[in-house]
Amino acid sequence: MLGNSYLLAILHYVLCASAAIYNWNVGWITENPDGLLPRPVIAINGQWPPPTLSANVGDTITINLKNNLGNETTGLHFHGLFQNGTNSMDGPTQVNQPGTYWYHSHNRGQYPDGFRGALIIHDPSNPYAGQYDQEEVLVLSDWYHKQIPDLIPKFLSTTANPSGAEPVPDSAILNDKATTSFSITPGKTYMFRIINVSNFASFLLKFDQHQMAIIEVDGVYTVKQSTDLIYITAGQRYSVLITAKATAPGRNYAFVGAMDPNMFDCNPCPGVPLNATGYLIYDATKPPPTKEPTFPSYTSGFYDDFSLVPYDKQALFEPVTKRITFNVESGVFFNQNRFAINNITYVEPKVPTLFTVLDAGNQATNPVIYGEYANPYIVSHNDVVEIVVNNGDSGGHPIHMHGHNFQMVERSPPYNNPHKAPGTPTTTPPATPIRRDVMKVQASGYLVYRFRADNPDKSLHPLPSPPLQKPQLTPLARVWAFHCHIDWHLTAGFFATIIEAPLALQAQSVPADQIQVCKDQKLPYQGNAAGNTQNYTDLTGANDAPPVHNTGAYCGTCQPS
Ligand SMILES: *[C@@H]1O[C@H](CO)[C@@H](O)[C@H](O)[C@H]1NC(C)=O
Ligand SMILES: *[C@@H]1O[C@H](CO)[C@@H](O)[C@H](O)[C@H]1NC(C)=O
Ligand SMILES: *[C@@H]1O[C@H](CO)[C@@H](O)[C@H](O)[C@H]1NC(C)=O
Ligand SMILES: *[C@@H]1O[C@H](CO)[C@@H](O)[C@H](O)[C@H]1NC(C)=O
Ligand SMILES: *[C@@H]1O[C@H](CO)[C@@H](O)[C@H](O)[C@H]1NC(C)=O
Numbered sequence: 001m002l003g004n005s006y007l008l009a010i011l012h013y014v015l016c017a018s019a020a021i022y023n024w025n026v027g028w029i030t031e032n033p034d035g036l037l038p039r040p041v042i043a044i045n046g047q048w049p050p051p052t053l054s055a056n057v058g059d060t061i062t063i064n065l066k067n068n069l070g071n072e073t074t075g076l077h078f079h080g081l082f083q084n085g086t087n088s089m090d091g092p093t094q095v096n097q098p099g100t101y102w103y104h105s106h107n108r109g110q111y112p113d114g115f116r117g118a119l120i121i122h123d124p125s126n127p128y129a130g131q132y133d134q135e136e137v138l139v140l141s142d143w144y145h146k147q148i149p150d151l152i153p154k155f156l157s158t159t160a161n162p163s164g165a166e167p168v169p170d171s172a173i174l175n176d177k178a179t180t181s182f183s184i185t186p187g188k189t190y191m192f193r194i195i196n197v198s199n200f201a202s203f204l205l206k207f208d209q210h211q212m213a214i215i216e217v218d219g220v221y222t223v224k225q226s227t228d229l230i231y232i233t234a235g236q237r238y239s240v241l242i243t244a245k246a247t248a249p250g251r252n253y254a255f256v257g258a259m260d261p262n263m264f265d266c267n268p269c270p271g272v273p274l275n276a277t278g279y280l281i282y283d284a285t286k287p288p289p290t291k292e293p294t295f296p297s298y299t300s301g302f303y304d305d306f307s308l309v310p311y312d313k314q315a316l317f318e319p320v321t322k323r324i325t326f327n328v329e330s331g332v333f334f335n336q337n338r339f340a341i342n343n344i345t346y347v348e349p350k351v352p353t354l355f356t357v358l359d360a361g362n363q364a365t366n367p368v369i370y371g372e373y374a375n376p377y378i379v380s381h382n383d384v385v386e387i388v389v390n391n392g393d394s395g396g397h398p399i400h401m402h403g404h405n406f407q408m409v410e411r412s413p414p415y416n417n418p419h420k421a422p423g424t425p426t427t428t429p430p431a432t433p434i435r436r437d438v439m440k441v442q443a444s445g446y447l448v449y450r451f452r453a454d455n456p457d458k459s460l461h462p463l464p465s466p467p468l469q470k471p472q473l474t475p476l477a478r479v480w481a482f483h484c485h486i487d488w489h490l491t492a493g494f495f496a497t498i499i500e501a502p503l504a505l506q507a508q509s510v511p512a513d514q515i516q517v518c519k520d521q522k523l524p525y526q527g528n529a530a531g532n533t534q535n536y537t538d539l540t541g542a543n544d545a546p547p548v549h550n551t552g553a554y555c556g557t558c559q560p561s
């Protein structure tokens with residue numbers, strides 16, 4: 001999509017739709033969010049931070065995206081939306097999905113260069129609607145001074161970066177600034193929507209002398225859970241209620257968003273501002289506190305999200321009809337620092353997998369046609385799928401899957417036996433497991449989760465919703481990404497493709513403008529992974545190695561540079 005190509009992204013909601021159309025011109029400007037170094041960032045209509053999108057359940061949002069970057073392609077992904085009927089828009093939509101989401105570029109590690117923002121879908125029937133007075137959005141992010149296209153080749157290079165360590169962020173930012181403040185009125189209750197748009201860092205979040213009550217994770221309302229410390233991996237969202245002091249305290253309070261350095265090459269990381277401090281301002285005439293709240297440990301003391309209970313008490317999906325095991329390893333593949341799932345490091349097929357599904361007729365159930373490096377896994381409509389993620393790597397990973405919230409069945413502590421055999425639970429699964437769309441698997445640990453392959457079935461709706469028009473449970477072929485939400489790892493091949501109900505055809509078609517984008521770039525858009533339209537099992541000419549990157553001096557030291 002070099003040059004002035006257009007992408008049309010449509011989020012389609014079923015209810016009482018009001019329609020909003022946004023025209024977004026995406027280009028470069030210079031910004032200095034952490035106050036340490038100005039650098040080019042990707043702006044929308046010349047503005048950065050990018051806008052927060054707000055909508056009500058039932059709205060239709062149309063975004064006309066024009067790429068004026070000139071030197072980079074781009075793309076747009078709506079994190080967490082189920083995209084019913086618009087799978088080609090990334091899989092998402094369908095919905096009546098209130099909650100806290102975000103949008104970001106899904107193009108080659110690009111979102112940390114600035115192209116990401118919050119997407120809030122308001123819900124008139126939020127079960128907690130009467131319990132707060134005001135909403136606030138708090139976006140946590142790590143920040144790099146160098147641009148991602150410069151950092152990627154150095155990260156992947158086994159000569160420039162023999163340890164395989166990820167570049168360490170240069171700072172942490174709050175709402176895209178070094179610090180941020182919220183004006184607080186005594187006696188009021190605030191709902192904070194907290195979104196981690198980090199590329200790499202996980203955050204701990206603590207407010208001084210103010211408890212948080214968790215009410216939503218990743219668009220799923222929870223039974224209210226009080227805590228003073230939460231841990232947020234990249235991609236995750238939390239909504240919490242914070243009740244202000246009943247009477248004017250005559251002072252202000254600090255909060256801290258602290259990056260967890262456990263995965264950083266440096267640890268401790270002298271000179272790296274790991275902690276960003278923000279403020280709850282009760283009295284603007286008083287100075288902000290000079291000390292941030294502290295917490296004793298990066299590995300304990302925060303609320304374990306596995307223990308949350310969904311508000312709707314959706315029961316554990318049973319019985320399991322399909323099991324998939326993903327054994328994750330880091331190592332050197334194709335002379336690069338990469339990740340592999342079941343010994344395959346992901347390489348993009350020549351033809352996007354969804355296009356192949358829609359094209360292949362009854363051969364769509366044969367994984368061969370998608371190419372071995374797409375890491376394809378096929379599930380049938382209405383399968384109860386149980387996925388075991390065995391993390392053979394010594395770092396933790398935020399596991400993300402598109403198209404579904406998944407139920408958490410089991411999670412080991414760190415440095416447990418990483419190899420969990422399928423169908424061998426060591427603990428009794430929760431009767432009403434928490435479900436979310438990003439869940440951390442611990443370092444050298446395992447994660448077991450379930451989902452029902454029924455997108456777009458109404459039963460997937462994560463929230464108690466307003467009376468819906470009766471949904472048609474039309475099965476559609478779906479292609480969902482399974483990947484680590486650390487962008488370094490995704491870029492390094494930590495990716496598998498889940499093809500859902502490939503024969504439950506195929507009411508949807510790829511929009512003509514997307515085919516045009518391929519045509520403009522002379523890219524194949526039909527046939528198998530190799531673009532072969534005659535013999536789908538003939539993969540001759542398919543991509544069988546990742547792109548070769550130039551190497552350069554690796555700059556991921558702990559010193560801000
Ligand atoms: C694209 O242009 C921007 C703005 O001039 C520059 O900062 C960036 O490094 C360029 N990206 C690439 C991949 O050349
Ligand atoms: C944000 O997500 C990234 C990626 O998982 C994670 O490493 C980081 O810890 C998260 N930050 C917070 C504050 O949770
Ligand atoms: C960040 O906060 C943690 C927890 O209170 C503290 O241990 C750590 O020293 C702080 N780091 C920096 C760089 O200030
Ligand atoms: C993993 O893949 C490599 C090629 O990338 C191959 O040489 C090796 O034998 C495979 N290992 C296993 C256990 O299959
Ligand atoms: C999902 O999409 C299908 C096909 O367009 C439609 O029939 C169905 O009503 C949608 N589901 C919901 C819940 O809107």
Ligand SMILES: *[C@@H]1O[C@H](CO)[C@@H](O)[C@H](O)[C@H]1NC(C)=O
Nearest residue numbers: 532534535536537538539540
């Ligand atoms: C299709 O390709 C496969 C793999 O190369 C080959 O085994 C098969 O014979 C081919 N089928 C036809 C009809 O040519």
Ligand SMILES: [Cu+2]
Nearest residue numbers: 397484486489
């Ligand atoms: Cu990862």
